[in-house]
Amino acid sequence: DADVTQTPRNRITKTGKRIMLECSQTKGHDRMYWYRQDPGLGLRLIYYSFDVKDINKGEISDGYSVSRQAQAKFSLSLESAIPNQTALYFCATSDLAEGGRETQYFGPGTRLLVL
Amino acid sequence: AQSVTQPDIHITVSEGASLELRCNYSYGATPYLFWYVQSPGQGLQLLLKYFSGDTLVQGIKGFEAEFKRSQSSFNLRKPSVHWSDAAEYFCAVGPNAGNMLTFGGGTRLMVKP
Numbered sequence: 001d002a003d004v005t006q007t008p009r010n011r012i013t014k015t016g017k018r019i020m021l022e023c024s025q026t027k028g029h030d031r032m033y034w035y036r037q038d039p040g041l042g043l044r045l046i047y048y049s050f051d052v053k054d055i056n057k058g059e060i061s062d063g064y065s066v067s068r069q070a071q072a073k074f075s076l077s078l079e080s081a082i083p084n085q086t087a088l089y090f091c092a093t094s095d096l097a098e099g100g101r102e103t104q105y106f107g108p109g110t111r112l113l114v115l
Numbered sequence: 116a117q118s119v120t121q122p123d124i125h126i127t128v129s130e131g132a133s134l135e136l137r138c139n140y141s142y143g144a145t146p147y148l149f150w151y152v153q154s155p156g157q158g159l160q161l162l163l164k165y166f167s168g169d170t171l172v173q174g175i176k177g178f179e180a181e182f183k184r185s186q187s188s189f190n191l192r193k194p195s196v197h198w199s200d201a202a203e204y205f206c207a208v209g210p211n212a213g214n215m216l217t218f219g220g221g222t223r224l225m226v227k228p
Contacts, residue, residue: 004158040124042205042218043159058215090158101147101166102209104216106159 003027004107006091012113013081021076021110023091032074033092033104034058034066036085043090049074081114088112117142119208119219127225128196136191136222138180138206148189149207149216150180159205165189176200201226 004025013019023032030051035043035058045058047066055066063085067075078085091107118141128134140146147166151159163174170182180191189206203223209216 040220042119042220043207044218045215048215092159103149103161103164105161106151108158 004091004093004105006089006107006110008110009108010111012115014115015080015082017081019078019081019112021089021091021112023074023076023107025072025074025091025093025107027093027095027105028071029093029095029105030071031094031096031102032068033094034064034074034076035090035092036060037088037090037109046076046089078112078114081112083114086112086114117146117208117217119206119217121204121206121219121222123222124220125223125225127227129227130198131195134191134193134196134200134224136204136206136224138189138191138219140187140189140206140208142187142208145184146208147210148180148182149209150174150178150189150191151205151207152176152202153205153221154202162191162204196224196226198226198228200224 007022033048034046037043044060049055049068065077089110092104094102094104096102120139149164150162153159162178163172165172165182172180178193203221205221206219207216
């Protein structure tokens with residue numbers, strides 16, 4: 001079984017709709033992240049959470065919100081979807097070793113199309 | 116601010132040929148460096164990482180990368196490419212001020228038979 005799972009894997013929605021993307025992990029990591037991927041832009045960070053009570057904005061958080069329901073679950077919501085939020089969304093988790101050495105592990109991605 | 120540049124958006128190589136994917140970074144101190152691969156329809160898989168020590172790093176699937184501080188580079192290499200290596204490759208550097216990773220724009224590798 002995959003360590004980091006995302007649901008749904010694909011989603012088509014209409015402008016103005018609220019949608020939620022979910023992420024679950026079995027790695028036991030405290031840190032979780034949401035990224036979006038657009039062609040030629042690499043991955044850009046939307047939100048991140050270092051533990052259940054800690055939520056932080058990334059570089060492109062406008063139009064998004066998150067919820068950390070448990071150590072293993074981190075959800076991303078689009079309150080009112082717009083077409084330029086069409087992208088591939090990735091969840092990631094990480095361990096933080098001594099000295100700040102951190103490796104991120106990614107889920108399979110959710111492909112979102114906003115019409 | 117730190118940044119990562121992958122100069123080649125697309126690269127095509129013949130199966131069996133050698134491969135080098137370029138990654139240049141801007142960072143104020145000794146960075147942590149990563150290469151990830153994204154196969155079609157898949158998530159990102161960690162190929163290798165550099166934290167410290169030996170500047171030549173071995174990864175999975177026969178890949179290696181060399182950290183060259185003087186050139187601010189962390190190029191990915193493979194001596195003989197297989198058709199299954201066709202994918203998109205991302206270089207990343209960290210940590211930044213928020214303990215985050217910064218990703219390059221990616222290089223898409225195509226393999227000719």
